[in-house]
Amino acid sequence: MTFDxxxxxxxxxxxxxxxxxxxxxxxxxxxxxxxxxxxxSLFCGGKRLRPILALAGAExxxxxxxxxxPLACAVxxxxxxxxxHDDLPAIDDDDLRRGNPTNHVVYGxxxxxxxxxxxxxLAFELIAxxxxxxxxxxxLDALTMVARASxxxxxxxxxxxxxxxxGRDDLDEPTVASIHxxxxxxxxxxxxxxxxxxxxxxxxxxxxxxxxGRQVGLAFQITDDILDLEGDAAKLGKPLGSDLKxxxxxxxxxxxxxxxxxxxxxxxxxxxxxxxxxxxxADPLRALAGYVVERES
Amino acid sequence: MTFDxxxxxxxxxxxxxxxxxxxxxxxxxxxxxxxxxxxxSLFCGGKRLRPILALAGAExxxxxxxxxxPLACAVxxxxxxxxxHDDLPAIDDDDLRRGNPTNHVVYGxxxxxxxxxxxxxLAFELIAxxxxxxxxxxxLDALTMVARASxxxxxxxxxxxxxxxxGRDDLDEPTVASIHxxxxxxxxxxxxxxxxxxxxxxxxxxxxxxxxGRQVGLAFQITDDILDLEGDAAKLGKPLGSDLKxxxxxxxxxxxxxxxxxxxxxxxxxxxxxxxxxxxxADPLRALAGYVVERES
Numbered sequence: 001m002t003f004d005x006x007x008x009x010x011x012x013x014x015x016x017x018x019x020x021x022x023x024x025x026x027x028x029x030x031x032x033x034x035x036x037x038x039x040x041s042l043f044c045g046g047k048r049l050r051p052i053l054a055l056a057g058a059e060x061x062x063x064x065x066x067x068x069x070p071l072a073c074a075v076x077x078x079x080x081x082x083x084x085h086d087d088l089p090a091i092d093d094d095d096l097r098r099g100n101p102t103n104h105v106v107y108g109x110x111x112x113x114x115x116x117x118x119x120x121x122l123a124f125e126l127i128a129x130x131x132x133x134x135x136x137x138x139x140l141d142a143l144t145m146v147a148r149a150s151x152x153x154x155x156x157x158x159x160x161x162x163x164x165x166x167g168r169d170d171l172d173e174p175t176v177a178s179i180h181x182x183x184x185x186x187x188x189x190x191x192x193x194x195x196x197x198x199x200x201x202x203x204x205x206x207x208x209x210x211x212x213g214r215q216v217g218l219a220f221q222i223t224d225d226i227l228d229l230e231g232d233a234a235k236l237g238k239p240l241g242s243d244l245k246x247x248x249x250x251x252x253x254x255x256x257x258x259x260x261x262x263x264x265x266x267x268x269x270x271x272x273x274x275x276x277x278x279x280x281x282a283d284p285l286r287a288l289a290g291y292v293v294e295r296e297s
Numbered sequence: 298m299t300f301d302x303x304x305x306x307x308x309x310x311x312x313x314x315x316x317x318x319x320x321x322x323x324x325x326x327x328x329x330x331x332x333x334x335x336x337x338s339l340f341c342g343g344k345r346l347r348p349i350l351a352l353a354g355a356e357x358x359x360x361x362x363x364x365x366x367p368l369a370c371a372v373x374x375x376x377x378x379x380x381x382h383d384d385l386p387a388i389d390d391d392d393l394r395r396g397n398p399t400n401h402v403v404y405g406x407x408x409x410x411x412x413x414x415x416x417x418x419l420a421f422e423l424i425a426x427x428x429x430x431x432x433x434x435x436x437l438d439a440l441t442m443v444a445r446a447s448x449x450x451x452x453x454x455x456x457x458x459x460x461x462x463x464g465r466d467d468l469d470e471p472t473v474a475s476i477h478x479x480x481x482x483x484x485x486x487x488x489x490x491x492x493x494x495x496x497x498x499x500x501x502x503x504x505x506x507x508x509x510g511r512q513v514g515l516a517f518q519i520t521d522d523i524l525d526l527e528g529d530a531a532k533l534g535k536p537l538g539s540d541l542k543x544x545x546x547x548x549x550x551x552x553x554x555x556x557x558x559x560x561x562x563x564x565x566x567x568x569x570x571x572x573x574x575x576x577x578x579a580d581p582l583r584a585l586a587g588y589v590v591e592r593e594s
Binding site: 025030031033034035038081085088090091108109110111113114116117118120121122124125128131135136137139140143144147148150151152153156157159160161163164 | 322327328330331332335378382385387388405406407408410411413414415417418419421422425428432433434436437440441444445447448449450453454456457458460461
């Protein structure tokens, strides 16, 4: 079996980018600067990992990826909203993201806050649009999964814990794992599971995908931590060592780089193992599990 | 007919407050400070006008108000999120709200941004909970209405236009009307209509409620503008003249106070007239149309 992941990612990114361009209000509509600011961060060279997980989750259970495109766009809107707000001076105070000035540097803090807010509201409007293709009950299931993953039990809660743990020297692995599981893992997992749920995943399929998603989320975040220390700044589009500078809770900080790298590889293998019950429809997910630990940005 | 509005408001506020306390994560759960910050602004003495409109909209079309309680709580979460973000130093930079220090003054800017974000995400989770009582299709309708009213075509878009119009001397009434309709009117209207839609409003009922909601929203906002100039600072819980200080787009600025007052009264009367086709179930809405122009805070 040879699965051409590069071609798959290219094709899926294009699909997502074209849909996002349709779903986002045009910069020609008022208020133009708000729409410009939303589009600036959304079309800033993201990997589109969350949308691709949503589409691949649908595919893995025999669904039609096009039917979950609004969900795929929604989770990218939520991811982008979180990046815009995290970069704000009051939070992580980052000036550079993916090689470009961050949203508030270009549009000012007020607009960055409001552009993030608007992306979050738009996300839920988009998920509701899946009703055009799929049963309303499943749409509400998917929407609830994504909302929970975004709020205090998920992304926002993880970000708060992350801020509260800055500079602490007594962190252990469970604490780092809990922060990462909420800050990054929850939305990755919800993207995958919501895509599968929309397309009628069985209980057994969902349990397997949940295990896959947990492991891939872990592998992804450990790799992020390592790249921030040892990556290529040009490929990452930002200076190295920003976690160190802010003394963030990271895997290398509590385990060192070699043990962190081994943990990421194990998680990636465990993710693939969780898919044993799936046929070739899960090949994209299998390939993605390798990609998240081998990527350079 | 005598309708005891004071008793009605008291009873409805208590209902909403009790439900909000159940729906909001407790401050004992991690991350405690995030949940504290969310609760601080949510239980800060609001009028609960949006939830009450949601409940009254349900009631007007013969629905059971308890069935739309999650929606009612959701629109209050969205209103509170918008107040927290609007008060931030980067936006309106207000230190006082309803007689208390604003969220970022108590919890810091980072937490205020994230508490607002979490309230917005929670709101959509709550609306989805209406499925316990009502058909999924109507829940998605209501959710879409509220999401649109919150985003770029509604509240957030209105706030951006409001900021962009600060200090301008060439404002006319249509511009002020457009800002207010989006910044304040959209969520008021969506609260009412979503409540009615959830309970199976007919097309004719919805058209009448839409007209009522537009007029009440207008009356409410003009009254807000006037109170900021001529109200009682102690009752308002904030110093007078903050709109003047920031040279905001207001009705008194373009029309003067007497003409603004007359416009508010006309809008309130037009709101009541729009309800001609409704029986006594719409009495709360009729009474509310008077309340929004006569209130002192």
